[in-house]
Amino acid sequence: MKLSVIGCGYLGAVHAAAMAELGHDVIGIDVDPGKIEQLRAGRAPFFEPGLPEVLVSAIASGRLRFSTDIAHADDATVHFVAVGTPQSRDGNAADLRYVDAAIDALLPHLKAGDLIVGKSTVPVGTARRLADRVADAGSGARLAWNPEFLREGYAVKDTIEPDRLVYGVEDDRDAAVLDEVYASAIGSGTPRIVTNFPTAELVKVAANAYLATKISFINAMAEIAEVTGADVTRLADAIGHDARIGRRFLNAGVGFGGGCLPKDIRAFVARAEELGRGESIAFLKEVDAINLRRRQRVVELAQEALEGAVYGKKVAVLGVTFKPHSDDVRDSPALDVAVQLKGLGADVVVTDPEGIDNARLRHPQLLYSNVTEEALRHADLVVLVTEWPEYLGLDPAHVKEIARASTIIDGRNTLDAAAWKAAGWRYVGMGRS
Numbered sequence: 549m550k551l552s553v554i555g556c557g558y559l560g561a562v563h564a565a566a567m568a569e570l571g572h573d574v575i576g577i578d579v580d581p582g583k584i585e586q587l588r589a590g591r592a593p594f595f596e597p598g599l600p601e602v603l604v605s606a607i608a609s610g611r612l613r614f615s616t617d618i619a620h621a622d623d624a625t626v627h628f629v630a631v632g633t634p635q636s637r638d639g640n641a642a643d644l645r646y647v648d649a650a651i652d653a654l655l656p657h658l659k660a661g662d663l664i665v666g667k668s669t670v671p672v673g674t675a676r677r678l679a680d681r682v683a684d685a686g687s688g689a690r691l692a693w694n695p696e697f698l699r700e701g702y703a704v705k706d707t708i709e710p711d712r713l714v715y716g717v718e719d720d721r722d723a724a725v726l727d728e729v730y731a732s733a734i735g736s737g738t739p740r741i742v743t744n745f746p747t748a749e750l751v752k753v754a755a756n757a758y759l760a761t762k763i764s765f766i767n768a769m770a771e772i773a774e775v776t777g778a779d780v781t782r783l784a785d786a787i788g789h790d791a792r793i794g795r796r797f798l799n800a801g802v803g804f805g806g807g808c809l810p811k812d813i814r815a816f817v818a819r820a821e822e823l824g825r826g827e828s829i830a831f832l833k834e835v836d837a838i839n840l841r842r843r844q845r846v847v848e849l850a851q852e853a854l855e856g857a858v859y860g861k862k863v864a865v866l867g868v869t870f871k872p873h874s875d876d877v878r879d880s881p882a883l884d885v886a887v888q889l890k891g892l893g894a895d896v897v898v899t900d901p902e903g904i905d906n907a908r909l910r911h912p913q914l915l916y917s918n919v920t921e922e923a924l925r926h927a928d929l930v931v932l933v934t935e936w937p938e939y940l941g942l943d944p945a946h947v948k949e950i951a952r953a954s955t956i957i958d959g960r961n962t963l964d965a966a967a968w969k970a971a972g973w974r975y976v977g978m979g980r981s
């Protein structure tokens with residue numbers, strides 16, 4: 549099939565490359581010429597394991613091209629819209645200007661029978677509004693909503709082998725078109741849910757709201773553990789054995805960040821309030837508040853460890869991305885902690901295997917080092933905030949030799965506490981006794 553993908557950021561670039569790898573003819577379109585130049589050269593504009601290989605092979609096969617010119621979408625019959633829907637500058641609602649602009653730009657290039665497929669995460673009600681606009685333009689094209697559930701770090705695998713497909717459609721023919729697009733996944737037994745627009749839109753935000761709630765739930769337990777001497781990781785292990793609860797997404801720590809969970813729950817609350825149903829999901833405000841308190845807690849623990857004398861102390865911050873296996877620092881708890889410690893006068897040195905360039909663009913006032921040892925050398929305090937495997941493999945005895953610090957704060961509860969304690973460290977976890 550001939551596909552276009554409008555918007556080649558994290559979601560769109562992976563989608564375009566994966567669809568070409570699956571045998572479709574794909575044109576990826578983005579308004580950012582720098583991004584398109586990199587993608588054309590087979591280079592991923594962001595760190596995503598496996599993506600460069602798929603890009604190179606799909607480009608070499610002739611099935612994947614990139615352009616800044618939306619006129620090149622003319623040949624395609626299915627047009628994925630994967631542009632950003634960030635939090636608005638002046639509030640919590642999603643900023644839909646990029647989605648609107650992408651649809652407007654596409655309209656003159658549509659033919660009868662074409663299908664526009666929304667993949668961006670949008671407030672419920674958006675698909676209906678856009679479908680009406682497409683119908684009014686009179687091309688005979690239709691619209692479907694097909695939310696995306698990929699995780700950064702596993703994006704290629706999640707796109708090729710999704711755990712479910714959700715189609716919001718108004719016409720059975722559109723489900724059949726999507727079945728053809730996703731023939732490979734469907735052939736391998738991926739469940740597909742065919743439903744209406746509002747359900748498809750809501751499935752996406754409901755999934756992210758649930759995941760965020762699960763994380764804030766365990767972080768709320770960490771807050772209680774901190775004042776009672778309980779250990780939240782043992783608690784999570786114990787409740788996680790109940791299959792109805794499950795152990796995944798019960799890792800307490802500095803909380804969730806990234807380009808999705810935080811902005812999606814805020815946009816969901818804003819949309820529910822617009823619909824007069826704010827009270828139904830008001831708990832998500834608490835989920836957000838608990839989450840932000842955990843960043844604060846790491847800063848408090850750092851102040852305690854330095855006995856209040858933060859000014860001029862060297863603090864090694866291990867990790868800056870919102871999670872490992874990504875270079876994404878959007879709404880990163882790790883970066884937030886580093887900035888707050890710097891604001892308190894600490895000499896913060898941030899290290900990260902992939903996130904330094906993105907972090908430096910946002911916060912040039914911080915010191916950065918690509919070399920973990922350099923960040924740790926003579927540090928008065930060590931704070932782990934992103935659980936990259938290289939930090940989990942650090943030798944506590946060696947770190948003790950090069951750092952001045954006696955305390956390590958494990959903001960992700962992922963280090964071997966016993967090993968660090970045995971090497972003479974004061975180990976401070978998040979809700980761990």
Ligand SMILES: NC(=O)c1ccc[n+]([C@@H]2O[C@H](COP(=O)([O-])OP(=O)(O)OC[C@H]3O[C@@H](n4cnc5c(N)ncnc54)[C@H](O)[C@@H]3O)[C@@H](O)[C@H]2O)c1
Pocket residue numbers: 554555556557558559560577578579580583630631632633634646649650653667668669670696697698699700807808
């Ligand atoms: N990143 C993820 O893991 C992920 C997963 C599932 C869903 N989503 C959703 O997908 C959407 C995109 O997220 P992202 O992380 O890829 O964002 P992003 O900011 O990385 O990418 C958005 C891209 O759209 C481009 N763009 C903006 N306006 C355009 C236009 N008119 N025409 C063509 N290109 C345009 C931008 O230049 C940018 O490259 C969001 O709604 C997000 O919530 C993201």
Ligand SMILES: O=c1ccn([C@@H]2O[C@H](COP(=O)(O)OP(=O)(O)O[C@H]3O[C@H](CO)[C@@H](O)[C@H](O)[C@H]3O)[C@@H](O)[C@H]2O)c(=O)[nH]1
Pocket residue numbers: 669696697698699700701756759763796797798799800801802803804805806807808809812870871
């Ligand atoms: O037990 C846990 C699990 C995760 N996190 C944090 O939660 C955040 C989000 O993690 P994850 O969900 O793995 O990352 P994303 O790549 O942002 O993926 C989420 O957001 C995407 C965009 O909407 C969805 O497509 C995915 O299904 C959804 O998992 C990160 O900061 C993690 O460190 C925790 O603090 N504790």
